[in-house]
Amino acid sequence: MIWNESKECMSRDELQALQSKRLVKTVNRVYHNVEYYRKRMQKEGIEPGDIRGIEDLSKLPYTTKDDLRETYPFGLFAAPQSEIVRIHASSGTTGKATVVGYTRKDIDIWAECVARALTQAGVTRDDTVQVAYGYGLFTGGLGAHYGAEYLGARVVPQSTGNTKKLVTMMKDFGVTAIACTPSYLLHIAELLEEMGEIDNIKLKAAVCGAEPWTDNMRRQIEEKLHINAFDIYGLSEVMGPGVACDCQYHKGLHVYEDHFLPEIISPETLLPVGENETGELVFTTLTKEGLPLIRYRTKDLTSIHYDQCECGRTLARISRFTGRTDDMLIIRGVNVFPSQIESALLEMAGTTPHYLMIVDRVGNLDTLEVQVEVEERFFSDEIKELESLTKKISHVLQNAIGLAVKVKLVEPRTIERSMGKAVHVIDNRKLV
Ligand code: DLL
DSSP: OOBOTTSSBOOHHHHHHHHHHHHHHHHHHHHHHOHHHHHHHHHTTOOGGGOOSGGGGGGSOOBOHHHHHHTTTTTTOOSOGGGEEEEEEEOOSSSOOEEEEEEHHHHHHHHHHHHHHHHHTTOOTTOEEEEOSOOSSSHHHHHHHHHHHHHTOEEEOOOSSOHHHHHHHHHHTTOOEEEEOHHHHHHHHHHHHHTTOGGGOOOOEEEEESSOOOHHHHHHHHHHHTSEEEEEEEETTTTEEEEEEEOTTOSSEEEOTTTEEEEEEOTTTOOBOOTTOOEEEEEEESSOSSSOOSSEEEEEEEOEEOSOOTTOOOSOEEOOOOEESSOOEEETTEEEOHHHHHHHHHTSTTEEEEEEEEEEEETTEEEEEEEEEEOTHHHHSOHHHHHHHHHHHHHHHHHHHTSOOEEEEEOTTOSOOOSSSOOOEEEOOOOO
């Protein structure tokens, strides 16, 4: 819940007044502190004074991942470096990462948002939360970690990797809540089943996100582990996990609208679509200092609903995501763009620009095989040459995307040519 000064749940009118006040402040902040935004607004003839509240939002220009790339690494930061206390980054469409900076206040608000999500999942200071998102530049690990600490729960900062050890600790430490990707949780559940340990753990809740999943998958997780599972959403550019999360009614994810102002637009016309209609989710941050973003196009497809939820929250809800408008894949929680593979291959001698990514789900874990056409000579030379090139390409690709890749080298003209747009991805995963 978001409370007003009389400690009542904030009405939508009160919320909108707060959003308007914060929007005006954010617009002034980017205009005065970020040259890129100032120039863009000047080009479009907009002065900060033209924005008096959320009703003027549509006068402002959109921001995209390209803008972040163009100003790499720190060009959109709105706080001096001395005030930035943390940097995270996520994959960009080419080699360049998208870099995000947080001030101390940003980190506190982020922790509070994640704490809200955990609270929606029934987690309290009496819980032990195992964080099994990756720690590092990815926002999942540290985001969930600080949120759980903010709540006063005990945190087990597991990260990803050694699942057997994770399961042992889950049992030995009496872990009651876990934060990880839904596919990884299914994998954990399978291991627990195999080890005959399901009834020996104390887990009661899971907060899962960072990749698309279905309501069916949620039920599978809940039944296998005898827990309640919740859907948490976020993206590094806007903050990280904790932009929205569903409640016990699972009727969409409540957006923390006092910090993130959502819009749904048509990706074709760029005009807002109506309530309940599917379109691209756009966010304007309302309190961020380090990297405030104006009308950031997330590329995520969803719809928005403003009617009050059965839980009593007045916050808008977004539906489970139905896809993206770009070609970004999420493999084991890692964002991968085909163009990253392409540019890495282009840098290597002996390869051709013809490649095919095959994504599969083996058990509950995603796998990625990349088939690469290489010059004929590698097939006539000794097998050793082919093996060493395979190793080299695996290494380069793994470095480029941050994910283990199985590389299969194929002879020239093996990969099917397309008459139209080249097909670079076959995604065999079926989300059921
Ligand atoms: O994935 C932040 C996060 C970490 C969210 C842990 C939830 C839990 P990025 O790496 O920048 O940040 O990837 C953001 O992941 O635009 C969506 O396409 C996708 N995504 C995140 N959460 C969900 C979700 C983190 N609950 C991108 N359902 C986003 C579907 C999700 N897709």
